[in-house]
Amino acid sequence: MPVIDRQQPAAEFQIRPAATDDSAEVDRLYDICVRTAAGGDDATEMFDDPRLPGEIFVGPYLRYAPDLAWVLARPGRPASGYVLGVADTVSFERTLDREWWPALRDRYDGETIRQGTADARSWEWITHPRTAPAELASAYPAHLHIDLLPEAQGGGNGSRLIRTLLATLRAQGVRGIHLGVGKANTRAIGFYRHLGFEQLAEEPGSLMLGMRLCD
Template identity: 55%
Template structure:
């Protein structure tokens, strides 16, 4: 039996684990990173710490097997992280700017992101100021769990007054792209490597 509940601070380890085990275009990326916490530091931890009202966990019994997380005001969230989240991580992880981008290891690429985090284009934020991430382990996929989780977060964003939400997805993750399109997300832009930014009006 699967249940969806608000995330708690004690879920941190579970969210980091799920984040890592879905980070290779939906597949387990544990073999790619020497530091298993790096992916979670960027894509999971900030939301649990700084947008907890928009973080929900999919639970099977007592075990978390998925999450959906987001922020209603992306620009304000980015500003908060710049002040309260990234400084401690920057002191812990060196910026590999002395290495050519093509020669960096997966860990070094993420360390670079800690020092130079992605910021959303203003042209996207004007209509889609919120953003989200959803990750489900294989045991949590199917059966409508993903759709129910998205519904829970989208409702929270609507209630917060958001007019629209966007997300990023890798071009190789065709299953996720199909899932988002089924929910009504439309392509907003295409990035390098085929990555897509999709948006949904709320």
């Protein structure tokens, strides 16, 4: 997911665990997801149902990997960003196949979704979920998603969020992590490479990056 890490003072932002049992916080993270879903820009107006991106990239992580979910927020204010991860991508994807995706298919009516829309592309993901290649998931079993609103971009906030996640994964003995990023998002690619991620594979329109965490 896209991140821009401009160097601007942002010391007032703090990192804390996501309040996964707080419906208001969950809704806020869904909102951040759609507000950064257009290559880092606000995609709210592109969706008939702006919750759909969050159903794919936020909800399952809060439900099944709450110990790897952190938010960035000013004290007493709603979250302005988050990082979400899972330690075992293969196990996570199997759980979603059993529980998360079937529930979404029952909740949404695919026949009412307009073809060729952002909603339709999300519905395609829900009905035909993408999975990590087996070789990649074996060598780099963890993966992450990170999104920051413009107000939180800068001051190293993105770096601090990711390093918080990486430290926890290392403590758990996870040997590697991967993520996908759009080829056109050169700032995000540079950001990840600065953190130590290396290119692992190339797909149409995107790159797969990874980092070794433990031997």
